[in-house]
Amino acid sequence: MNGRLTIVGLGPGPKDWVTPAAADAVADADYILGYSPYVNRLTPRAGQVFEASDNREELARARRALELAACGGRVAVVSGGDPGVFAMAAAVYEAVEDNPASADGIDIRVEPGVTAMLAAAARIGAPLGHDFCAISLSDNLKSWATIEKRLRLAAEADFVIALYNPASKARPEQIGKAFDILLEVLPGETLVVFARAVGRLDEEIDVVTLATAGDATCDMRTLVLIGSRATRKVISGDGRSWVYTPRSERK
Known part of the structure; x- marks a missing residue:
């Protein structure tokens, strides 16, 4: 049976x-x-x-x-x-x-x-509030040329991009290459979220810009969110801040 x-x-x-x-x-x-x-x-x-x-x-x-x-x-x-x-x-x-x-x-x-991108998004606000996509930077099962093409096209389409498997001991340089590709299309002030070990005791979440993202460190426990051109910070009256992407492209 x-x-x-x-x-x-x-x-x-x-x-x-x-x-x-x-x-x-x-x-x-x-x-x-x-x-x-x-x-x-x-x-x-x-x-x-x-x-x-x-x-x-x-x-x-x-x-x-x-x-x-x-x-x-x-x-x-x-x-x-x-x-x-x-x-x-x-x-x-x-x-x-x-x-x-x-x-x-x-x-x-x-x-x-x-999944990690939903957990990270919930922690920081609502960055996935409009169209988004997910791309793995691991080239174990696909070529780096394919990854480059998908990054460039996703940025040109102005998706919010969730990057899985951003760096490992065997390929620490690929996240930097990914940022370089994205900077060819997106403005330097585009928001980037580094969410490491979300939900665990050693959770770390940092919000930077695409222009400075190359200075950050990440590993296989990190989920990286690249905002669209519409993604922004919203700040409350008492100084708290969140990252979100408006539901309407006209907002």
């Missing part, structure tokens, strides 16, 4: 940001698979089997999950944030495309989670 495979989003980190449906899927699973830092956020119940693996083993992890479910297991594959945003949901369906029979009879479902 075939089992069930649930692809679960654990949100950015805080337990309060895990949906009840995602928590139920994890609690009900016989097997929990995922990238080690995400699996380590969970406490196994009696009888559960945890299988943690490296962050570049997504396809192998997806195939293993399908194998376990095909044998009747209740399997949860966990991702941080939302599993459908640069995460494991796409890897599972890629594995199914490679071997359609591997999904036969398996109940496959995706439980959404709070």
Whole structure:
């Protein structure tokens, strides 16, 4: 008898940001698979089997999950944030495309989670109040030329841009290259938000301009939001400030 495979989003980190449906899927699973830092956020119940693996083993992890479910297991594959945003949901369906029979009879479902750009936006105000897009700066699965093209076109279209995977030890220079590309299109006073470890004890959020953004530091735990030409700060009478993008292009 075939089992069930649930692809679960654990949100950015805080337990309060895990949906009840995602928590139920994890609690009900016989097997929990995922990238080690995400699996380590969970406490196994009696009888559960945890299988943690490296962050570049997504396809192998997806195939293993399908194998376990095909044998009747209740399997949860966990991702941080939302599993459908640069995460494991796409890897599972890629594995199914490679071997359609591997999904036969398996109940496959995706439980959404709070993704990093939504968490960061909520912390700073409403920067995603109008049209926006998300781009990963990781060139592990696509060329840097593709990333450059998408950055330039998104800036020309005046989207608010959420940058995922902005920098790592292997490619610390790419975020600076991204800012250089954006500065070819956008004015230097464009607002940029650096949101690191949102919702955690070491959370840091900084608002700078695109002209000075190259002086900031970020890592893989940082989500970078690039404002559109309409994005602005709004300041209350008592001096508090937020970043938002008006709903109307005429405002």
